[in-house]
Amino acid sequence: MNLPNSVTEIIQGFENGKFSSQELTKAYLNRIDNLDPEINSFITVCHERALLDAKKADRSRANGSANKLTGVPYANKDIFCTKGVRTTSGSRMLDTFISPYDATIVERLGSQGMVMLGKTNMDEFAMGSSNETSFYGQVNNPWNTNCVPGGSSGGSAAAVSAGFTPVATGSDTGGSIRQPAAFCGISGLKPTYGRVSRYGMIAFASSLDQAGPMGRSVEDLAHLLAPMAGYDSRDSTSSMVKTEDYFGNLEDELKGKTIGLPKEYFSTNLDRQVEGVIEEAIKEFEKLGANIIEISLPTTSLSIPAYYVISSAECSSNLSRYDGVRYGHRCELPTDIEDLYKRTRSEGFGEEVKRRLLTGTYVLSSGYYDAYYRKAQQIRRLIKDDFANAFTQVDAVISPTAPTTAFKAGEHQDNPVEMYLGDCFTVASNLAGLPALSVPAGFVGGMPVGLQLIGSYFQESKLLTLGHMFQKSTGWHQHFSRDESKGAQ
Amino acid sequence: MSWEIVIGLEVHAQLATSSKIFSGSSTEYGAKANTQASAIDLALPGVLPVLNKKVLDLAIMLGLAIDGEIASESIFSRKNYFYPDSPKGYQISQYDKPIISRGQLKFVNNGEEKMINITRAHLEEDAGKSLHGEFERSTAIDLNRSGTPLLEIVSEPELRSAQDAVMYLKELHCLLRTLGICDGNMQEGSFRCDANVSVRKTEDPELGTRTEVKNLNSFRFVERAINYEAARQVEVIEEGGIIKQETRLYDPEKNETRTMRSKEDAHDYRYFPDPDLLPITITAEHIARIAKDLPETPWNKRLRYLKDYGVSIEDAEILANSPETSVYFEVCMRQSTLSPKLIANWIIGELSALINKSSVTISKSPIVPERLVSVLKKIEDGTISRKTAKHLLGLMWDSNSSADQIIADEGLSQVSNNELLEKVISQTLTNFPSQVEEYKTGKLKILGFLVGQVMKQTKGKANPAMVKALMEKNLRQST
Amino acid sequence: MPITEKEVRKIAQLARISIDDKDICSYEDQLNKILAFVDEMKAVETEGIIPLAHPSEETQKLRSDKVSEKNQRESYQSVAPTTENGLYLVPQVIE
Known part of the structure; x- marks a missing residue:
């Protein structure tokens, strides 16, 4: 069968009886089996479980108890704990870890009847921007397999881009949803900090981590965000602010909306051709009726140093639990407790x-x-204040998602700082806790370019509107990296 | 020139909650290993802490009782260190902004009233337990205790003797129990103490270098360990040595303190605000709500017993120091118009004796306040003597019957019947003629012997005052 | 001020990561690159600015004091490297 191109199309397909969840799930699994060896986007593929869940979904659709998303296949980044399924966080440390519980979002998507195809590859403990730090090998960009897919949610981004799954979950600590979405030519949303529960999402840096949806279109992001979002009593940092109807405003006109262009973002390390793509996109927004004004985010240049200090500090404490005592890797024949800790952690x-x-x-x-x-x-406070200031004038802030398109694997191997600089447009919204969306905006040298829109707190809906209207008029999200008709048989 | 001991105490009080500070696991003592260790207590990947509201309420209660500052904003920090019974590799504690600061506690030692400043009281989680020696070459870890809520109460170094330290601790222990903050069970480790001890010459304005003495799980050990440690420090200094700032372990069997094996690396706990826990805000309304239902402190209770009830200082202490005893006493007071002294005497005397013989606590005593009151009323109305009352109480301990029922069944009523008594008295006077003679020659003390004989004849049921009066009358008449 | 080899060893000990002697220099070098980069922060005057620990402006949410967890020892210990009689075992720790 020809795989559908969006969740919306899948829902229609179920309703029209065009295909069953079992048929669709089998097709995606086949495509993964046939084509993923070249991409390496999955760490674990759940063949049996997915087919069983699809069967259940078909049954509930037949007896009328199905939800809108029942039977829709998806993939989880391997940072989310999945009961009974290996959960590695891309690390040797958790190579044998079968989670005894489900993350809140896994539970929520499961209770919608969605079918989990598997767990996607990622940078180890989400620390990386290229997916080269995974214990399970690097992920290759479906647009050019010599290039990285971005990271840390590179597996999810590549899998969506290559048509192995219609949508996937990701997590974003400093750009880990948006940058791989940009590099792989898909859409990705990092919601406001606290919008989506972190319970069961393996922590990297707790005050920055946020889970979010990844998919081809903004509309698909809305499909996945709706069940993910909302307060969770198991995560006391999740927000009580009411969730919005993420579909209701999608088609809102952009007339009267103001978009801020931070002058500091168009700095020297921005690739000129990428800049050109963004300029085109800005013109597109103007055409759609939005008002573009220049703004200033003066502390923005210090967001990367501040981000690396804070995220490293938090992770140094968050990862102390991996000590070889209760789960995960343990070194062979430790001589004493110090040896157990040091060898376990150095090997893991x-x-x-x-x-x-x-x-x-x-x-x-x-x-x-x-x-x-x-x-x-x-x-961090100054950065937050900069944004607060900007949002008194604008509905959203526009920028490139990354300063370049996907780079070649191994390019930044020797100097970690060079790699860190690639996150210059994304980390500020994590530090401030703001929602940010990346959507495809064109190509440079055959590689996709992402456009970032940052919104004010809990204004995911507004961002989705901007992204959706942009996609409706440009169609950049409908450029696919892989032939949709192959591999599904 | 003499030496002065300077002591500051750090008390770890386990808060009286049903569930842990950050998880829904039970805190019940004595469960099978690791059966009360949830995903959160085990620090599985991805889990998050959620604060138990009751620990805040209990901390606020202490803050109010010691007249401390209750922080309107308080934060949790992480104290980072590796140890196998610390599953996260850090302990969630409070560092910068503790929930309670600057309080005071009054206590009495040897009749002297003293006041000690409390620097701070902060919330934290307990570690698990490491069991050494149960398995060969292995240490076994039980994480049931991991995440149990603790309130660490830190005093200023203002205590000047081991005895003061003990009296301060007893007062704090009593306060925590009375307010229901902590069950105070020292065997189960619910109330633990570390002592910071230093010595200096009395006129020296500077404090000496202190050592921290750990593992003091009884009041007796606290006193002994401090005295030992102070004497050790004096000896070291007098021999020209210097005191090293270190942590020492008290060994109750040898009655000595010794250096704990120093860790390979210097500690550097790298405290920082826990990003999984947002700042705690405590509103004035929240504090007012707790204050409204705050039980009376033992200090105030003692004062009230002295002032309102006129009981002795000793009795006031005994009654007020145990929350259960004071509840018992006050129920008795509410249920009768008997004199407080009479009730106090019987609770502290006969009832305590019965309780001590069995293993129940006063709150579980089969002689509930109502029953004690019924016995005491029988003394007041002359139905039974004090001696009979004692006997009656013993019978009631093992029986569900009322006092009236037992008095009737066992024939315990006092003999106040003149006719009957006259008969026994004249019989006694006939039986002891020489003693009667002695009385008549002026040895009036012999009267006691004769009265005693009557009591013996009546098996103690005679009203002794009445016997004495009738006996005197008879003796006067026969002269 | 650059980080020294001694400091690298000290923080590796604190983090319980063993580093081979031959690799110490490369760690020292990489950490110095990272630190030199984060030192850019010094360019901004932050005197009097209250540190921001968390982006959320909400305050701590609380749970009621209820026992909600059941014993799941068997499931939790199924992923443990070494247990006996329900206890986790580690090499002997000397107090």
């Missing part, structure tokens, strides 16, 4: 993770706390 963690644990330990240690950690938190 990869290089990038270790680097960040050391950095984080250093910036929190006695004598350095004020100069690094405290300073970074002060800058």
Whole structure:
């Protein structure tokens, strides 16, 4: 069968009896089996479980108890705990970890009747921007397999892009949904901090981590966001603010909306051709009736240093639980408790993770706390204030998602800082806790370019409207990296 | 020139909650290993803490009782260290902004009233338990206790003797129990204490270097350990040595303190605000709600017993120091117009004796306040003597019958019948002629012997005052 | 001020990560690159600015004191490296 191109199309297909969930699930599984070896976007594929869930979905559709999303296949980033299914966070440390419980969002999507195809590849513990730090091997960009798919949700992005799944979950600590979405030519939303529960999402940096939907179109993001969003009593940092109807306003006119263009974002390390694509996109928004004004986010240039200090500090503490005592990797024949800790952790963690644990330990240690950690938190306040200021004038802030298109694998291997600089447009919204959307906006040299829209707190709906109207008029999201008709048989 | 001991105490009180501070696991003591360790207590990947509201309420109660500052905004921090019974690799505690600061506690030692400043009281989670020696070459970890809520109460270094330290601790222990903040069970580790001890010459304005003595799980050990440690420090200094700032462990069997094995690395706990827990806000309304139902502190209760009831200082202490005893006493007071002293005497005397013989607590005593009151009323109206009352109480302990019923069944009523008594008295005077003679020659003390004989004849049921009066009358008449 | 080899060893100990002697220099070098980069923060005056620990402006939500967890020892210990009689075992720790 020809695979459908969107969740909306799948829902219609079920309703018209064009295909069953079982047929569709089987087709996606086949396509993964046939084509993923080239991409490596999945760590675990759940053949049996998915087919069983699809069967259940078909039954409930037949007896009228189905929800809108019942039977729709999807994939989870391997950062989300899935009961009875291996959950690795891309690390050797959790290579054998079968989670005894479900993350809240896994539970919520499951209770909609959605069918989990498998767990997608990712940078180890979500620390990376290229998906090269995974214990399960790098993921290749479906547009050009010599290039990285971005990270850390690179598996989810590549899988959606290659048509292995209609939608997938991701997590975003400093751009980990948006940057791979941009590199793979799909759409991705990092919601407001606290909009989606973090319970069961393996922590990287708790005050920055946020789960969100990834899909081809903004409309598909809305489909996935609706059940994901909302307060969870198991995550006390999740918000009590009411969720919106993410479909109701999708077709709203852009007339009267103001979009801010931060002058600091168009700096020297922005690729000129990427800049050109963004300029075209801005013109498109103007055509749609939006008003574009220049704004200033003066502290923005310090967002990456502040981000690396804060995220490393938090992860150095969050990852202390991996000690070889209760679960996960344990070294062979430890001689004493210190040996158990040190060998377990040195064997279980990869290089990038270790680097960040050391950095984080250093910036929190006695004598350095004020100069690094405290300073970074002060800058964090300035960044938040910059945005608060901007949002008194604008509905959204526009920028590229990343300064370049997907780079070649291995390109930043030697200098971690070069890689970190690639996150210059994305980390600020994590520090401030703001929602941000990336949508495809064109191509440079055959590789997709992403456009980022940052909104004010809990204004996901407004961002989705902007993204959806842009997609309706440009169609950039309908460029697919892989022939849709292949591999599903 | 003499030495002065300077002591500051850190008390870890387990808060009286049903569930843990950040998870819904039970805190019940004594469960099978790791059966009360949830995903959160085990620090599985992805889990998050959610704060138990009751721990805030209990901390606020203490804040009110010690007249401390209750922070309107308070935060949790992470204290990072690796230890196998610390599953997250950090302990959630409070560092910068503790929930309670600057309180005071009054206590009495040897009749002298003293006041100690409490620096702070902060919330934190307990660690699990490491069991050494049960398995060969292994340490076994039980995480049932992991995440149990604790309130750490830190005093200023203002205590000046081991005895003061003990009296302060007893007062705090009593306060926590009375307010229902902590069950105070020291065997189960619900109330633990570390002591910071230093010594200095009395006229020295500077404090000496302190050591922290751990593992003090009884009041007796606190006193012994402090005295030992102070004597050790004096000895070291007098021999020209210096005191090292260190943590020492008290060994009750040897009655000594010793250096705990120092860790390979210097501690650097890297405290930072826990990003999984947002700041706690405590509103004035919240505090007012707790204040409204705050039980009376033992200190105020003692004062009230002295002032309103006129009981002795000793009795006031005994009654007020145990929340259960004071409840018992006050129920008795509400149920009768008997004199408070009479009730106090019987609770502290006979009832306590019966309780001590069995293993129940006063709140579980088969002689509920109503029953004690019924016995005491029988003394007041002359139905039974005090001695009979004692006997009656013993019978009631093992029986469900009322006092009236037992008095009737066992024939315990006092003999107040003149005719009957006259008969026994004249019989006694006939039986002891020489004693009667002695009385007549002026040895009036012999009267006691004769009265005693009558009591013996009547098996103690005679009203002794009446016997004495009738006996005197008879003796006067026969001269 | 660049990080020294001694400091690298100290933080590796705090983080319980063992680093081979031959790799110490490369870690030292990488950490110094990262620190030099984050030192850019010094360019901004932050005197008097209250540190922001968290983007959320909400306050701590509380749960009521109810026992909601059941014993799941068997399931939790099924993923444990070494257990006996329901206890987790580690190499002997000397107090």
